[in-house]
Amino acid sequence: xxxxxxxxxxxxxxxxxxxxxxxxxxxxxxxxxxxxxxxxxxxxxxxxxxxxxxxxxxxxxxxxxxxxxxxxxxxxxxxxxxxxxxxxxxxxxxxxxxxxxxxxxxxxxxxxxxxxxxxxxxxxxxxxxxxxxxxxxxxxxxxxxxxxxxxxxxxxxxxxxxxxxxxxxxxxxxxxxxxxxxxxxxxxxxxxxxxxxxxxxxxxxxxxxxxxxxxxxxxxxxxxxxxxxxxxxxxxxxxxxxxxxxxxxxxxxx
Amino acid sequence: xxxxxxxxxxxxxxxxxxxxxxxxxxxxxxxxxxxxxxxxxxxxxxxxxxxxxxxxxxxxxxxxxxxxxxxxxxxxxxxxxxxxxxxxxxxxxxxxxxxxxxxxxxxxxxxxxxxxxxxxxxxxxxxxxxxxxxxxxxxxxxxxxxxxxxxxxxxxxxxxxxxxxxxxxxxxxxxxxxxxxxxxxxxxxxxxxxxxxxxxxxxxxxxxxxxxxxxxxxxxxxxxxxxxxxxxxxxxxxxxxxxxxxxxxxxxxxxxxxxxxxxxxxxxxxxxxxxxxxxxxxxxxxxxxxxxxxxxxxxxxxxxxxxxxxxxxxxxxxxxxxxxxxxxxxxxxxxxxxxxxxxxxxxxxxxxxxxxxxxxxxxxxxxxxxxxxxxxxxxxxxxxxxxxxxxxxxxxxxxxxxxxxxxxxxxxxxxxxxxxxxxxxxxxxxxxxxxxxxxxxxxxxxxxxxxxxxxxxxxxxxxxxxxxxxxxxxxxxxxxxxxxxxxxxxxxxxxxxxxxxxxxxxxxxxxxxxxxxxxxxxxxxxxxxxxxxxxxxxxxxxxxxxxxxxxxxxxxxxxxxxxxxxxxxxxxxxxxxxxxxxxxxxxxxxxxxxxxxxxx
Numbered sequence: 001x002x003x004x005x006x007x008x009x010x011x012x013x014x015x016x017x018x019x020x021x022x023x024x025x026x027x028x029x030x031x032x033x034x035x036x037x038x039x040x041x042x043x044x045x046x047x048x049x050x051x052x053x054x055x056x057x058x059x060x061x062x063x064x065x066x067x068x069x070x071x072x073x074x075x076x077x078x079x080x081x082x083x084x085x086x087x088x089x090x091x092x093x094x095x096x097x098x099x100x101x102x103x104x105x106x107x108x109x110x111x112x113x114x115x116x117x118x119x120x121x122x123x124x125x126x127x128x129x130x131x132x133x134x135x136x137x138x139x140x141x142x143x144x145x146x147x148x149x150x151x152x153x154x155x156x157x158x159x160x161x162x163x164x165x166x167x168x169x170x171x172x173x174x175x176x177x178x179x180x181x182x183x184x185x186x187x188x189x190x191x192x193x194x195x196x197x198x199x200x201x202x203x204x205x206x207x208x209x210x211x212x213x214x215x216x217x218x219x220x221x222x223x224x225x226x227x228x229x230x231x232x233x234x235x236x237x238x239x240x241x242x243x244x245x246x247x248x249x250x251x252x253x254x
Numbered sequence: 255x256x257x258x259x260x261x262x263x264x265x266x267x268x269x270x271x272x273x274x275x276x277x278x279x280x281x282x283x284x285x286x287x288x289x290x291x292x293x294x295x296x297x298x299x300x301x302x303x304x305x306x307x308x309x310x311x312x313x314x315x316x317x318x319x320x321x322x323x324x325x326x327x328x329x330x331x332x333x334x335x336x337x338x339x340x341x342x343x344x345x346x347x348x349x350x351x352x353x354x355x356x357x358x359x360x361x362x363x364x365x366x367x368x369x370x371x372x373x374x375x376x377x378x379x380x381x382x383x384x385x386x387x388x389x390x391x392x393x394x395x396x397x398x399x400x401x402x403x404x405x406x407x408x409x410x411x412x413x414x415x416x417x418x419x420x421x422x423x424x425x426x427x428x429x430x431x432x433x434x435x436x437x438x439x440x441x442x443x444x445x446x447x448x449x450x451x452x453x454x455x456x457x458x459x460x461x462x463x464x465x466x467x468x469x470x471x472x473x474x475x476x477x478x479x480x481x482x483x484x485x486x487x488x489x490x491x492x493x494x495x496x497x498x499x500x501x502x503x504x505x506x507x508x509x510x511x512x513x514x515x516x517x518x519x520x521x522x523x524x525x526x527x528x529x530x531x532x533x534x535x536x537x538x539x540x541x542x543x544x545x546x547x548x549x550x551x552x553x554x555x556x557x558x559x560x561x562x563x564x565x566x567x568x569x570x571x572x573x574x575x576x577x578x579x580x581x582x583x584x585x586x587x588x589x590x591x592x593x594x595x596x597x598x599x600x601x602x603x604x605x606x607x608x609x610x611x612x613x614x615x616x617x618x619x620x621x622x623x624x625x626x627x628x629x630x631x632x633x634x635x636x637x638x639x640x641x642x643x644x645x646x647x648x649x650x651x652x653x654x655x656x657x658x659x660x661x662x663x664x665x666x667x668x669x670x671x672x673x674x675x676x677x678x679x680x681x682x683x684x685x686x687x688x689x690x691x692x693x694x695x696x697x698x699x700x701x702x703x704x705x706x707x708x709x710x711x712x713x714x715x716x717x718x719x720x721x722x723x724x725x726x727x728x729x730x731x732x733x734x735x736x737x738x739x740x741x742x743x744x745x746x747x748x749x750x751x752x753x754x755x756x757x758x759x760x761x762x763x764x765x766x767x768x769x770x771x772x773x774x775x776x777x778x779x780x781x782x783x784x785x786x787x788x789x790x791x792x793x794x795x796x797x798x799x800x801x802x803x804x805x806x807x808x809x810x811x812x813x814x815x816x817x818x819x820x821x822x823x824x825x826x827x828x829x830x831x832x833x834x835x836x837x838x839x840x841x842x843x844x845x846x847x848x849x850x851x852x853x854x
Contacts, residue, residue: 032262074297
């Protein structure tokens with residue numbers, strides 16, 4: 001069974017991000033970038049499926065600037081067999097990424113697509129779902145456990161109330177949540193071998209996809225600074241502040 | 255206490271711009287060490303250092319190691335598992351011979367990775383470091399049979415190695431070694447003696463420990479020419495390669511040390527119960543000669559421990575200074591929120607000095623690593639010779655100066671923390687304690703200085719030093735030609751430093767044979783002068799690269815600007831000592847030697 005894993009190159013979780021002065025976005029120039037942690041979990045799951053004999057070939061895919069080849073090299077070092085870089089410097093929004101992945105799925109015919117549930121830069125949590133819809137495939141998102149048997153997937157999902165387990169046919173899209181696994185460290189021999197594994201670069205144009213953003217950013221700003229606490233004299237004052245300033249309750253107007 | 259973050263951008267800059275990684279990757283045997291492979295290796299090593307080794311650093315410091323009544327030693331919680339992972343991931347063999355299972359990476363790449371292990375957990379790193387020394391001893395000098403029996407498992411890390419040189423009466427003076435080795439007639443020997451200060455001499459990490467032991471055979475000449483090198487395994491190796499019978503080597507005690515508590519430092523007794531089975535490495539009576547060849551890498555490795563601790567101590571102090579608020583710094587706006595103590599001029603000075611020293615010692619270390627790589631792998635014998643000469647000149651400086659600098663940086667790290675620095679909880683104190691051994695083991699600073707003066711400078715009449723000074727002058731001239739005020743100022747200080755060191759070169763070559771005691775009285779100051787000049791020259795080169803990258807519109811402007819400022823700080827706060835050091839060296843001997851021993 002061929003498995004495709006989508007990996008995104010994002011600002012490293014340790015970096016204290018700064019907003020660009022013009023408020024159009026986060027300043028990512030020269031900050032440390034890494035593979036999205038949820039995608040690391042997705043890669044790890046694919047590798048474990050391969051080690052169990054369930055998955056055959058693992059194809060890692062990333063979309064973005066040329067530097068994304070570093071992310072793909074990491075995936076190859078962790079155990080992916082091949083990598084595809086959809087190279088573009090254009091801004092990629094989740095719908096565009098889903099469309100690109102869809103074309104690659106049609107080309108590669110994997111039985112399973114695994115991706116992180118969301119990227120830690122924009123927290124969109126959309127690509128997996130959109131991809132499944134474009135393909136007409138079942139989706140099993142926020143996976144904390146994945147079992148593949150008899151052409152079907154049994155996935156335990158993390159949901160607001162706890163967990164639920166669903167059963168769906170393959171091919172399917174699965175998105176990985178935090179508790180799905182703990183990613184391994186790459187071994188040194190595999191880091192060295194990653195260089196020799198095939199890494200193919202294509203462009204969105206070659207895949208016939210229009211990646212132009214459909215949404216425009218109006219403003220990006222830091223969260224408001226924490227203000228100091230205030231002592232209130234009466235309960236009435238407290239209720240008024242909770243209602244009018246903090247806006248966390250609705251005060252009945254009498 | 256912030257977790258360790260490997261300074262990857264800084265390491266990559268030094269490796270590619272100053273040490274010439276791309277050229278090292280062109281050497282036969284190092285074709286795999288391209289910048290992008292090196293970057294991938296560093297990236298993954300950083301994850302392991304931060305994720306697995308760093309969390310164990312304090313644990314190891316607090317728990318230490320324990321010797322049980324049955325002679326077994328327990329390492330701190332988590333160390334055994336971390337070591338197992340370290341080996342399973344292949345890190346032990348990074349720079350080892352692929353013929354025995356290693357990855358064959360150059361020392362330049364290993365230097366950066368080892369820096370991470372040391373910064374995250376120096377006590378842990380000593381295990382693979384000592385194994386590396388033992389591997390080198392066997393690989394360079396052992397028979398094919400010996401290599402086959404031991405190297406594959408030592409390269410993988412399945413077995414660790416130790417270096418057993420020191421005895422109570424034989425430390426700096428190895429000629430005084432007394433351990434005996436008696437031939438058994440079947441090619442093996444039995445050893446009898448006691449060795450002290452044996453790092454990882456006993457532990458619970460692996461199924462065997464391979465002790466390399468210096469000992470005298472019967473009838474061997476007295477002194478340095480009568481010492482042989484032996485392999486004495488903890489468990490005698492069966493014909494199938496598995497560990498067999500327990501050998502007659504026993505851990506008698508573990509030292510209670512100032513630092514590196516997680517590293518078991520053992521007293522080992524060989525032959526208390528009939529004699530420890532040992533195998534000769536190479537030829538009899540060549541043991542010290544073999545040791546001296548290995549000393550290059552061993553001393554280099556300890557120098558890099560200094561770099562690692564300095565960087566880690568600086569990272570921690572900087573983080574503390576940014577957060578800690580104590581008093582409005584001079585010149586701060588009255589109505590604005592009080593900034594962290596990083597804003598106080600004196601604290602800033604300490605942090606900049608820590609940074610400049612860490613960066614200078616790192617640059618000198620990586621450049622020396624690349625020279626060692628060229629010395630061993632360059633196809634042209636003349637290039638190999640000159641690179642080896644340069645590396646051998648730099649090694650006592652990398653070891654002696656970087657480790658002394660680390661003391662200073664770790665000291666400043668505690669100072670920046672104020673009272674909290676004296677409290678173990680913040681972690682600053684542990685770096686100061688762990689660093690303390692680095693100026694002592696693998697040859698004290700005095701030994702390094704005497705090596706620099708008495709061997710490296712005197713033996714070729716200062717020629718290699720003159721060539722190295724010439725290269726430093728190239729950097730200085732490039733700076734002097736710059737219209738930029740900062741670069742010109744750096745060049746001026748560097749020039750004064752080079753002049754001072756050149757004066758001392760002449761002083762040493764003209765006076766050593768006539769008055770060795772007078773010259774050696776100033777050998778450690780000379781070591782320091784050499785360090786600040788050659789370290790400063792590397793930072794000067796870095797400033798030149800940073801300037802041209804800024805002019806070319808490099809997007810990492812903040813990084814490049816900081817490089818230039820750091821070089822300026824080193825020039826104004828460290829290189830300025832050069833003239834004073836020269837005076838100490840050329841005119842300071844009289845007071846040192848005037849009093850007789852019993853009136854000192």
